[in-house]
Amino acid sequence: MFNEIKRSIEWGHDTLTLETGKIARQADASVIATYGETSVMAAVVFEKKPKEGFDFFPLTVHYQEKYYAAGKIPGGFFKREARPTEKETLTSRLIDRPIRPLFVPGFKHETQVICTVLSHDLENDPDVVAMIAASAALTLSGAPFLGPIGCARVGFVDGDYILNPAVEDMQGLRNNPEQRLDLVVAGTKDAVMMVESEAYELSEAEMLGAVKFGHDQMQPVIDMILDLAGEAAKEPFDFQSPDYSDLYAKVQAAGEEAMRAAFAITDKQERTAAVSAARETVKAALSEEELEDKNLGSAMKKLESSVVRGDILKTGKRIDGRDLSTVRPIVAEAGLLPRTHGSALFTRGETQGLVVTTLGTGDDEQIIDALHGESRSNFMLHYNFPPYSVGEAGRMMGPGRREIGHGKLAWRALQAVLPAATDFPYTIRVVSEITESNGSSSMASVCGGSLSMMDAGVPLKAPVAGVAMGLILEGSDFAVLTDILGDEDHLGDMDFKVAGTENGITSLQMDIKVAGITPSIMEQALAQAKDGRLHILNEMGKALAEGRNEFSAHAPRIETMNVPTDKIREVIGSGGKVIREIVETSGAKVDINDDGVIKIASPNAEAIEKARGMIHAIVAEPEVGEIYTGKVVKIMDFGAFVNFFGKRDGLVHVSQMSNERVGHPKDVVQEGQDVKVKLMGFDDRGKVRLSMKVVDQSTGKEITESEEA
Template identity: 55%
Template sequence: MQTAIQAIKEFAAEVATPAWDWQPEEQNVELKDKLAEQFAEQFAEAYKITEKMARYERVGQIKEAAVEAFANEEEGPSAQEVKDLLGSIEKSVVRGSVLDGKPRIDGRDNQTVRPIQVETGILPKAHGSALFTRGETQAIVVTTLGSTRDAQMIDALEGTKNDAFMLHYNFPPYCVGETGMALAPKRREIGHGRLARRGVQAVLPTGTSFPYTIRVVSEITESNGSSSMASVCGSSLALMDAGVPLKAPVAGIAMGLIKDGNRFAVLSDILGDEDHLGDMDFKVAGTENGVTALQMDIKIEGITEEIMEVALNQARDGRLHILGEMNKVLSVSREVLSDAAPVFDTMKINPDKIRDVIGKGGATIRQITDETGASIEIEDDGKVRIFGENKASADAARAQIEGITAEPEIGEIYDGVVARIVDFGAFVTFMPGTDGLVHISQIAQERVNKVTDYLSEGQQVRVKVLDVDNRGRIKLSIKEAAAEEGTAEPAAEDAPQE
């Protein structure tokens, strides 16, 4: 920041534009005293109303009455001037009450956290979900798991990269009792989302141990202070509900500051009004063992080391209290993923078999994907990643790949189909993409003069693998399979008659 400030100063000195000697407009002290005498006590009573919307309504009534009594657009002070002075009086009343040690707006002391309610698994079809409520701030948070192909591709200045973790924060107008159009994300939503992301990213598993793309969406349904920290708490719960193996649960809290001269008060879990009328909004997220994210918005020139120490200690106590309430509902990640979540599986195949799995022009792998609903990724070393829509989908894809890549074992008996008949025997397909030769002498115990008297193309047979030579050619036997299983071998009358 100082680098940017210095650059601005150097640029201003180089341009040498004359400085604007701005001076604040003088306050109408006489009018302010009259307003304070008549309405200060009313503001004090209004700020004892704990319900936000009812309090806003009463404050609005006080301001309307003051404007009606004192504003005169033609001769006296304007309505805007009266409102500005009322705002200054309102701020002084609230701040002075806190500094005097009186209860806060909602009746709490400086260190108490609002009542917390936690629910998990509230959306049965979601991979993970949580409802986190703290006072009049509430967030519904949903976790969705996807394959590595679902990662967000970021085209940045330093190059293209994939981001396997996304956290989106939505702050619709209705959460603060307003109406409006829900358009593209605004500065607030982007900033709060980034802060919540930093809060939980430190405890996420590595891509190697948990190779999923993770998307978390926090929908703020009601807001009265610290919705970004509610998103941190809700995200931690939703991730654990989805079975994401977090290193530790994470919670967040917003701290406030009222400072006047040498007097100050640090407030835990601030309300929206305390943020607006106070001097600091200090957000702290972390686990039981440490801090994962910090953000400070400050309206005064700076704070002392003493204030910072008090704020961090108070934030730690509040964070541990919130974690305790969260842990009563869900303290560790679920051991199994949701039935609705995709299933990840890995297997290793012979690199020489990769072309068989992919098929000509990708036909084989597309067929597997279409039939099972699973997505498949194959690396050059033969490592295969399977992402199934569910366990059945992943298992079906794995079974097909195993069938394609399986190596024939000498002595094993397989089901096969006669693929082609030649004078000296028949070629039988007994594994996907794998044929072997049944020599004419291996069709039946008796002497076979004509292969077509015993076999026909498309006929299903049982074959035993006799040998695989060093060129990969496979020798099969129908009569050996029949003798071992005690079944009848093909007879001359089994072949279709011409």
């Protein structure tokens, strides 16, 4: 019934297996990739007729994690997988980016890739496995895909690169000082197509070495996919790239001069209007039949690309008049908003980000429910891209894939310089509002985020800046561009984002729109990016050279104290009664964890001290020989019980009330009376022994033997 075909190799620390022919046979291709005990199924379907009127390739990639894969039931009331998690969205983008450029130009058939995590061993991350499965399925499907691609995750420990480190090793690099890199690289046999990473101030040489290492290590995977395809691939789909050379010649003749004049305008809004006018000039010169040609959009884009790319390669001058390595003018400001905890406005050319930092307590940490288990994050970065930032009126919706991806890139760049949670017990939320955009808004979020946190008083290890690099590649001629514009990104061959400190790289993201780039081009891009990054850091330093020493008056103050773990129950009380009383009485927020670490938060220092005192009274132990002020709470025939330390009571025996004979305790004390007592010790049953007669009741000082005499 099944024509099942399998291939396996030993790869890194585990076995990688690809299998097809048994499950999801009505898809154009379906492959299950298994690494260790992590299995991901990728199913590919593409329509056999093109989408009319599309001037882009309608490819969608969906990566989905099923909780049953790890033997879990989803949390919450709904109890089923709902909207994509951040991890699912980011992995969908991760798979899309290297495969999209490898489809034959002109292919406009709707194509869908669905990757489903079927099993997760909690050791091998499914994202790399999913990308391999998707590559294999596309290679088998018969679609005009110029793959396959391979993929690998790379770690960096003690100067050595590690292939596919375990999930546990990569969880929260901030908490794992040995692991300095989490890098995912994808590529073809000959070239790198995509890089995504977070790092701890690695040098350019170390990052380049990691990329090369990953590309070398993925080669056996590519060979295995080709071997599988030799037996299981379908006949190639009959598709030829459309020939619109005649139409392009007419478009070029009618509009090249106007298009060249339009791209000579440096202001973005004026240039956009002039480009639109040039398009109308072209359309006016075409026949009705040519206007209805479905390749007209492609011909127009080719003309724009030819003008922009050709001028850069010939003259070394860019759209806005800059040379290849100059960064646009920068204005950085900090402390703009009066009520926020920290704020910054970072403007680079026509790209601008208003970035705001908010400090919170442990109650504000993000709870993440994932396949590998529940975790908490005390650092969040959210990126917003409203339509007015590009001069448009558009729908306002929740964050899309782009917003989530750009926010995560900025998060990766900044998390490497955050202080340890034990040193800075705050939850940090950074929000980047992109108020203007003309290229590299994610890197503006990095720069503004660094300044904003410094303005809030977050003790960063070092400021972080980011810059986006571009590439124009025509045969053997190429130009690497520093700080690219939106048009240079749209019409260029590479989007290469590098962020870091003066000492090294903290994040690198690379997307290639051609069939990969050589190591020498990447090396030049990294060197040029370092110069740009250092220039931007210098400009940022003019606004704020180091973090502020004081918090905003509106930010919470958090202080920590430690209590013995056997005292945690006493601080919390039955049903939380005691800790609620502390919060209500002091006005401070109190949070205690299982290790006995207590965080006390309030904008008011007096509230913090009051809460600290109440907690200290609960957990501290009275010291023998110390003198305390207590209150008589009960009188018996044999003495009086005095509450002298927090909620601790002790007995003052009638013989310890006075140096003179006492007939009855009521002759000396009354209930509610304040008295001075000395802790004499504890009896055999652990009960407290107090004395009043050795303490001067008026001064609170101990009476010496000579004074008694």
